[in-house]
Amino acid sequence: MSNAKVLPLLEPADGQGVAPCCPPLTERPMTAEEAETAARMFKALGDPVRLRLFSAVASHEGGEACVCDISDVGVSQPTVSHHLKKLKEAGLLTSERRGTWVYYRVEPSVLAAMGKLLSLPAAA
Template sequence: MSKQLVVLDTSTGACCEPLAEAALDAGQAETLAPMFKALGDPIRLRLLSMITSAQGGEACVCDLTPQFDVSGPTISHHLRVLREAGLIEGDRRGTWVWYRPMPAAMQALAAVLAVPAAAGT
């Protein structure tokens, strides 16, 4: 289910193609902006980073929470924001809840940040 499209144009055989040739339209911006907004908090950025780089591709809330100076409910709130933005998903497994990244969403954001190669040159 989490098999996802690769937005890269590999026809030339090179990676890092200039993906952002055309400007986003209003609808795309309305879709993508909430995802970027979700990353606009240091705690959420670290949470996503921890989840994404975790062994096995997922992380337990019980391992995430103690790494921050804020209360448990605050971490829960931030995880919910990331989840509602479509950047992560989670499920309870017995006592603990585990979260995984959603690669397609992250790739969609990365694509927006691809600067046309000829920008400066």
């Protein structure tokens, strides 16, 4: 799989950063394109199993975890693999193989962008 189209919520910025795709939900009505982009990410977290996998990776020490560390979520191994792939395609996780094991880690800037999306207009 190529590296393109993997971070829908973020757009690559110049050099070393990423910029959020969308303004806060409360700032103005989202356009169709913005909604399409942001919804992809909410959708990825809209499954209990995926949410648990994501939380397990995000809360694991070092911000990364081996599949074997987090696959105890009550579904079969292929299903775990399927969900991790979805999270990866949504731009929420990245993966890297190190020897026998595959490690997943969260994209911290994505978390920040999601937080901004839900931020309130100063004093609500």
